[in-house]
Amino acid sequence: MKENELIPHLFRTEYRKITAVLSKLFGFEHIEMAEDIASDTFLSASEIWGLKGLPENPVAWLYTVAKNKAKNVLKHEHVFNTKIAKQLQQAGAGTDSFEIDLSDQNIHDSQLQMMFAICHSAIPVEAQIGLALRILCGFGINEIADAFLTNKETIGKRLQRAKEKLREENTTIAFPGKAEINKRLETVLKTLYLLFNEGYHSLSHDSTLRKDLCLEAMRLTYLLTENETTNQPPVNALLSLMCFQSSRFEARIDQSGETVLYDDQDTSLWDRELIKKGEYFLNKAAHGDRLSKYHLEAGIAYWHTNKDDTKEKWENILQLYNNLLSLEYSPVAALNRTYVLSKANGKAEAITEAEKLQLDNLHLYHLLLGELYTGIDNHRAIISFEKALTLTNSAADKKIIQKKIGLCRALTNP
Amino acid sequence: MKDFLLVFRSDLSNVPERSPEEMQAITKRWMDWIGSIAAQNKLGDRGNRLFPAGKVLRPDNVVTDGPYTEIKESVGGYSIIKADSLEEAMGLAKGCPILSFGGTVEIREINAM
Numbered sequence: 001m002k003e004n005e006l007i008p009h010l011f012r013t014e015y016r017k018i019t020a021v022l023s024k025l026f027g028f029e030h031i032e033m034a035e036d037i038a039s040d041t042f043l044s045a046s047e048i049w050g051l052k053g054l055p056e057n058p059v060a061w062l063y064t065v066a067k068n069k070a071k072n073v074l075k076h077e078h079v080f081n082t083k084i085a086k087q088l089q090q091a092g093a094g095t096d097s098f099e100i101d102l103s104d105q106n107i108h109d110s111q112l113q114m115m116f117a118i119c120h121s122a123i124p125v126e127a128q129i130g131l132a133l134r135i136l137c138g139f140g141i142n143e144i145a146d147a148f149l150t151n152k153e154t155i156g157k158r159l160q161r162a163k164e165k166l167r168e169e170n171t172t173i174a175f176p177g178k179a180e181i182n183k184r185l186e187t188v189l190k191t192l193y194l195l196f197n198e199g200y201h202s203l204s205h206d207s208t209l210r211k212d213l214c215l216e217a218m219r220l221t222y223l224l225t226e227n228e229t230t231n232q233p234p235v236n237a238l239l240s241l242m243c244f245q246s247s248r249f250e251a252r253i254d255q256s257g258e259t260v261l262y263d264d265q266d267t268s269l270w271d272r273e274l275i276k277k278g279e280y281f282l283n284k285a286a287h288g289d290r291l292s293k294y295h296l297e298a299g300i301a302y303w304h305t306n307k308d309d310t311k312e313k314w315e316n317i318l319q320l321y322n323n324l325l326s327l328e329y330s331p332v333a334a335l336n337r338t339y340v341l342s343k344a345n346g347k348a349e350a351i352t353e354a355e356k357l358q359l360d361n362l363h364l365y366h367l368l369l370g371e372l373y374t375g376i377d378n379h380r381a382i383i384s385f386e387k388a389l390t391l392t393n394s395a396a397d398k399k400i401i402q403k404k405i406g407l408c409r410a411l412t413n414p
Numbered sequence: 415m416k417d418f419l420l421v422f423r424s425d426l427s428n429v430p431e432r433s434p435e436e437m438q439a440i441t442k443r444w445m446d447w448i449g450s451i452a453a454q455n456k457l458g459d460r461g462n463r464l465f466p467a468g469k470v471l472r473p474d475n476v477v478t479d480g481p482y483t484e485i486k487e488s489v490g491g492y493s494i495i496k497a498d499s500l501e502e503a504m505g506l507a508k509g510c511p512i513l514s515f516g517g518t519v520e521i522r523e524i525n526a527m
Contacts, residue, residue, distance in 0.1 A: 322449030
């Protein structure tokens, strides 16, 4: 790797580790100090490596410099007097023997604990995702703004407010107690799930960025499976879901960046390795007595890894959707369930059910109606598709809908 | 939106023998009906089924084996749905599969304490 590629790469992988370890040491209230030291370390690297060439072991170099900078700052900072000094006294050690632990184990633990600190129900979920991207994934403010289709200032303010709120809550960077861990883990999983979806369904046209979001969500979920306390069935189910979904990443976007619908996807582009991993984690998720929504969604995604139109497939997916909706309603799940109903029980029943959904303000609802009426009542299908067209701003969606209208017109005037 | 309790009753003394396939088909009908209510965002709580065996306590320490001595029908399960009115709740209950097996659905608005 060339030097100009190496630093951004290391920033991605090492910034978050240094930040997590230092934040844990300083306490969450001094998280900015940790971020500053980590940023400063990379600034030094680009200056010094530019002049003297690459060190033999760049990562070790970064850790040493980060440690020294941290020690320097600590000596001059109030935080040292109030927090660290006390710990050192308790340990009976002097300032000189003070060590900053950048071992694999401590990096791993600090990142996990940071995940629990950030995924906190006291702050809005988009702020949780933003902080996770910044602190746990080492994303730049610009990249986060791109992912959320907003500007730098908005993201900067959002992250600032979130940190202040977490300070007010006296957030600590530590594992929650045994009694609390399941509830907290639920919040963490929800954030990771949304982070993944942000990448998977984002309107951003930067497909590299979108993929990166998904990969980061998977990496963080994987971290949870590596720890004994957090390696729980819903975590494995979520990771399984992410593997199945991302197996279609290459197939669902064509060369010009347009979305390719499931039915039109080239299955040879599906990533078999990821599908296998998804099956592996789904098996690992299959114990315990709690069926989480991630289990059900992973099950649905599993059946989608086989494109054959079998009765068994659609019946299984329908029952998974019935269970999913009983657990938690969402308009998208309701629409998907109705589509699957048409495959499992026939279009007539699905049309009756669709009319009951009361989701008239969603373009996806009219798209579904159009889909169901196609071949049964093409005139109504066209009306529905046209309604869908008026309700979406996405150019990609419009293109797909227009194509469907064209097909319907061809059916009515052969 | 108000909450309504659905109480499912059927005649347990007269349950025909069913093959596993028939049982599966019946479960599917229940799940499709519950799924339909849930897809309309009108499911409060899927509820549960009840085992047939039970005891009924009566005044003066009288214990009987379930309520079947006087009536043939007994409660087999319950669900909670959300609706604006009793009429709407009845509309949702109409699809309940138990009705096609001679059972009944009682619909009662929940008077929250």
